Amino acid sequence: MDRQSLRKAYGESLVDYGATNPHVAVVVADVSSSVQTSYFAERFPERFFNVGITEQSMVDVAVGLALGGMIPFANTFAVLFLRTFEQIRTCVAYAKTNVKIVGGYSGLSDFKDGPTHHADTDIAIMRSLPNMTVVEVADAVETRKMVPAVAELDGPVYLRITRADMPVLFDESHEVEIGKGVTVRDGDDVTLMGCGVMVSRCLEASKILAGKGTDARVVNMHTIKPLDRSLLEKAANETGAVVTAEDHTVIGGLGGAVAEALSETYPVPLERIGIKDVFTETALTYEELLDYYGMGVKDIVESARHVMKRKFS
Amino acid sequence: MERTDQISGHSLGHFIMEPMWIRLSASRSAHLSRRKSFILSENSFARGRWMTHHPEKLIKDLNVIARDLRLDALEIIHERGQGHPGGSLSVAEIIAALYFHHLKIDPARPEWPERDRFILSKGHACALLYSALAHRGYLSKEELHTWGHLGGRLQGHPDRLKTPGVDMTTGMEGHGISVGVGLCLAARVKGLGYRVYVLVGDGECQCGVLWEGAMTASKYGLSDLTVIVDYNGVQLDGPVQEILPLDPLAEKWRSFNFATLEINGHDVRQVLEALDMAGEIHDKPTAIVAHTTKGRGVSFMENKAKWHGRAPNDEEYAQAISELKGETRHG
Numbered sequence: 073m074d075r076q077s078l079r080k081a082y083g084e085s086l087v088d089y090g091a092t093n094p095h096v097a098v099v100v101a102d103v104s105s106s107v108q109t110s111y112f113a114e115r116f117p118e119r120f121f122n123v124g125i126t127e128q129s130m131v132d133v134a135v136g137l138a139l140g141g142m143i144p145f146a147n148t149f150a151v152l153f154l155r156t157f158e159q160i161r162t163c164v165a166y167a168k169t170n171v172k173i174v175g176g177y178s179g180l181s182d183f184k185d186g187p188t189h190h191a192d193t194d195i196a197i198m199r200s201l202p203n204m205t206v207v208e209v210a211d212a213v214e215t216r217k218m219v220p221a222v223a224e225l226d227g228p229v230y231l232r233i234t235r236a237d238m239p240v241l242f243d244e245s246h247e248v249e250i251g252k253g254v255t256v257r258d259g260d261d262v263t264l265m266g267c268g269v270m271v272s273r274c275l276e277a278s279k280i281l282a283g284k285g286t287d288a289r290v291v292n293m294h295t296i297k298p299l300d301r302s303l304l305e306k307a308a309n310e311t312g313a314v315v316t317a318e319d320h321t322v323i324g325g326l327g328g329a330v331a332e333a334l335s336e337t338y339p340v341p342l343e344r345i346g347i348k349d350v351f352t353e354t355a356l357t358y359e360e361l362l363d364y365y366g367m368g369v370k371d372i373v374e375s376a377r378h379v380m381k382r383k384f385s
Numbered sequence: 386m387e388r389t390d391q392i393s394g395h396s397l398g399h400f401i402m403e404p405m406w407i408r409l410s411a412s413r414s415a416h417l418s419r420r421k422s423f424i425l426s427e428n429s430f431a432r433g434r435w436m437t438h439h440p441e442k443l444i445k446d447l448n449v450i451a452r453d454l455r456l457d458a459l460e461i462i463h464e465r466g467q468g469h470p471g472g473s474l475s476v477a478e479i480i481a482a483l484y485f486h487h488l489k490i491d492p493a494r495p496e497w498p499e500r501d502r503f504i505l506s507k508g509h510a511c512a513l514l515y516s517a518l519a520h521r522g523y524l525s526k527e528e529l530h531t532w533g534h535l536g537g538r539l540q541g542h543p544d545r546l547k548t549p550g551v552d553m554t555t556g557m558e559g560h561g562i563s564v565g566v567g568l569c570l571a572a573r574v575k576g577l578g579y580r581v582y583v584l585v586g587d588g589e590c591q592c593g594v595l596w597e598g599a600m601t602a603s604k605y606g607l608s609d610l611t612v613i614v615d616y617n618g619v620q621l622d623g624p625v626q627e628i629l630p631l632d633p634l635a636e637k638w639r640s641f642n643f644a645t646l647e648i649n650g651h652d653v654r655q656v657l658e659a660l661d662m663a664g665e666i667h668d669k670p671t672a673i674v675a676h677t678t679k680g681r682g683v684s685f686m687e688n689k690a691k692w693h694g695r696a697p698n699d700e701e702y703a704q705a706i707s708e709l710k711g712e713t714r715h716g
Contacts, residue, residue, distance in 0.1 A: 097570075097571075097574065099567075118573075118574060119574055121570060121601075121605075123597075123601045123604075124600070124601075126594075126597035126598075126600065126601065128559075128563075128593070128594040128597060129563040129566075129594050129597030129598045129600075129601060130563075131563075132560045132562075132563030132564045132566075132567065132594070132598065133563050133564070133566050133567040133570070133598070133601060134567060135553075135560075135563075135564050135567055136563065136564040136565060136566055136567020136568040136569070136570070136571065137567040137568075137570055137571045138567070139502075139545075139552070139553060139564065139567065139568055139571070140567065140568045140570070140571020140572055140574075140575065140577070141498065141571060141575060142570075142571045142574065142575075144567070158557060159560065159594070162554065162556070162557045162560065163553075163554065163557075163560055163564065166554060167544075167545055167546065167553065167554035168546060
């Protein structure tokens with residue numbers, strides 16, 4: 073399958089959308105070439121602000137830009153936004169400013185730099201904030217569709233983007249609506265619900281399961297908050313078992329959100345694929361790191377088989 | 386050194402206005418000599434260019450307003466039994482000068498895009514700000530008495546979404562300058578002509594993020610940004626000089642490439658002059674280090690950390706308003 077860079081898609085989309093909307097501004101904390109806001113810098117230098125390694129200040133600068141009527145995208149590595157949490161809580165979420173926080177290098181995708189750089193808790197942390205929308209994109213096409221959607225949503229958004237080149241899952245007909253999950257494969261035996269890089273792994277798992285006679289539904293839950301509860305409940309109702317998959321701790325992220333929702337409205341057996349409450353390690357490739365920490369395709373397959381055995385009769 | 390305020394003729398005590406201005410121009414001379422538009426210089430000062438043009442009546446009126454704001458702030462702090470009297474009383478002249486003379490604002494249009502922005506970065510002084518907003522017509526005087534009531538528009542710290550005239554939600558220290566930077570950058574992109582004023586506390590100057598924002602303000606030469614430091618010397622736990630010293634504070638601002646003025650923050654004329662001067666600087670942001678007294682005007686509150694966040698009881702309140710109204714001798 074053709075692979076494309078999501079961060080490149082993001083950088084190019086900022087330019088494309090920035091050309092149509094003069095209010096878009098970009099703020100970045102010394103990682104412009106990494107998260108590829110450098111394209112925007114070249115094209116729109118008057119709306120691009122590199123503030124150096126001042127992440128906390130960067131978020132507040134973005135807040136000021138928003139108060140001044142701009143639509144600022146604030147950029148650094150997802151893990152570095154942790155040091156800005158109070159800024160995000162007070163000045164973005166509580167003050168409800170129109171700031172777009174873009175966490176690059178999400179999950180374990182910065183495999184080579186090690187656990188200091190792994191963003192394994194950001195979904196859970198951002199999701200805890202009122203007024204905050206949390207989105208993770210699965211491929212380059214979705215990234216290009218998501219940037220305008222994020223910009224045009226009036227309010228705070230956390231957008232999570234992997235460093236990795238990922239298989240292209242969607243064609244140009246793919247439609248993105250924040251808050252609406254996408255069923256990418258129909259099936260009635262079990263639901264595999266992923267976000268971000270794990271969507272393609274869920275699809276791979278569904279093929280293996282299909283070979284063994286299990287018809288798995290695959291849902292791309294790109295919006296973790298607000299969670300598409302109706303799509304989730306429908307899937308739970310029709311398949312009777314759910315596996316969530318995310319490159320993130322199993323605590324409080326997509327798996328946590330799904331567990332909260334299902335337990336309140338439509339309880340079915342659930343298994344959560346993700347980092348199992350441990351700090352990770354450095355590796356030579358992203359793929360081996362995901363596999364090592366239980367986010368492999370075979371882990372999804374095993375969880376699907378296991379959760380189906382737990383189905384209520 | 387003989388320190389005399391040549392502008393007003395009053396002794397400034399340890400507050401140095403004239404020498405600081407000269408130092409400002411000296412430190413800037415290499416840079417500024419290339420800028421024809423810059424009009425501040427040692428010579429221009431000596432020629433009296435900055436001799437005051439503010440009439441006595443304005444000064445007198447603003448002093449009366451500052452006193453009224455103190456009275457109202459203390460009243461609602463006492464009424465609520467909560468609040469921060471010390472750091473509210475120390476900024477009365479600064480906020481009076483801004484809201485009742487200097488700021489380009491229109492209470493009838495609190496969202497006017499071209500309005501000057503004021504960020505009370507030291508949000509705990511909101512009793513004073515709310516009083517100013519009421520006097521200026523953003524709120525009714527009656528609404529002041531709903532401060533902190535569940536369901537009301539006046540939160541424990543300023544909330545931009547609930548209170549008309551509040552430009553930014555504050556209360557957590559350190560954010561104001563960076564937010565002001567963003568506002569100035571937006572004005573630059575959009576071609577809007579507003580200026581941004583950020584009032585910070587001195588304890589707040591211990592926050593790293595404040596200096597991060599100062600660096601960015603300096604990088605972009607945001608001359609439309611004016612930072613005013615309420616240097617009252619006392620923070621929650623005690624004297625700033627004991628908790629975490631800031632001196633030399635003005636030197637810090639200069640080293641961050643801010644045009645830096647030092648004034649007596651209780652001298653309305655000096656506040657007005659400094660705000661005017663900031664408007665004449667066209668290539669860098671300005672910091673006004675305003676030397677003030679925490680709890681100013683109430684003898685038993687002055688310079689006392691315990692009055693940082695404590696409301697007076699009935700007896701203390703009666704004494705305080707009596708002093709502020711000049712019925713009993715201050716001190």
